[in-house]
Amino acid sequence: MTESSGHIASGAGCRKKRKIWLLNLLFLLAGAGILFLLWLAPPASTPAMPKDEHHAPYQTGSKRAAEKHCQECHGPEMSNPLPKQHPPPYRCLFCHRRA
Numbered sequence: 001m002t003e004s005s006g007h008i009a010s011g012a013g014c015r016k017k018r019k020i021w022l023l024n025l026l027f028l029l030a031g032a033g034i035l036f037l038l039w040l041a042p043p044a045s046t047p048a049m050p051k052d053e054h055h056a057p058y059q060t061g062s063k064r065a066a067e068k069h070c071q072e073c074h075g076p077e078m079s080n081p082l083p084k085q086h087p088p089p090y091r092c093l094f095c096h097r098r099a
């Protein structure tokens with residue numbers, strides 16, 4: 001009761017409060033929108049490192065150390081070279097999850 005009569009007494013302050021509330025809502029919606037876009041984006045399209053005997057030694061331990069060995073098979077002229085359209089292959093395990 002005292003709350004609502006206070007609002008009538010200061011109409012301008014009340015309008016200002018409503019504006020801040022609206023800005024907060026817009027901020028939350030923008031944040032949710034960005035999270036939604038991130039959630040939609042690439043990860044699912046990048047194949048994980050296969051879980052087989054070739055990759056078993058690299059499934060655990062330091063990623064940086066493991067990445068030193070990828071080129072032994074996936075480097076140019078090796079047994080399993082990367083396809084031509086492959087993105088710049090600097091940090092393999094940033095993009096390829098371990099299975």
Ligand code: HEC
Pocket residue numbers: 047048049050052054055058066067069070071072073074080092093096
């Ligand atoms: C001993 C050789 C060898 C090494 C070392 C190796 N790979 Fe592979 N990799 C293969 C072979 C063979 C295939 C294809 C057959 C298969 O699935 O194992 C392959 C396939 C892949 C694929 C494709 C998966 C798919 O679904 O298309 C990814 C990603 C991959 N390797 C990542 C890596 C990464 C990252 C490293 C370094 C940590 C690595 N490999 C080291 C032999 C190797």
Ligand code: HEC
Pocket residue numbers: 045046047070071074080082083085086087088089090091092093094095096
């Ligand atoms: C910037 C992210 C990124 C990095 C870093 C990266 N890859 Fe990939 N890789 C991809 C994507 C995306 C694909 C799927 C490409 C496609 O299907 O055309 C892929 C595909 C592959 C494949 C499967 C190719 C095939 O014939 O299906 C192999 C093997 C592979 N990457 C190995 C590696 C290795 C080894 C490294 C490190 C030397 C590496 N990648 C670094 C994003 C990355």
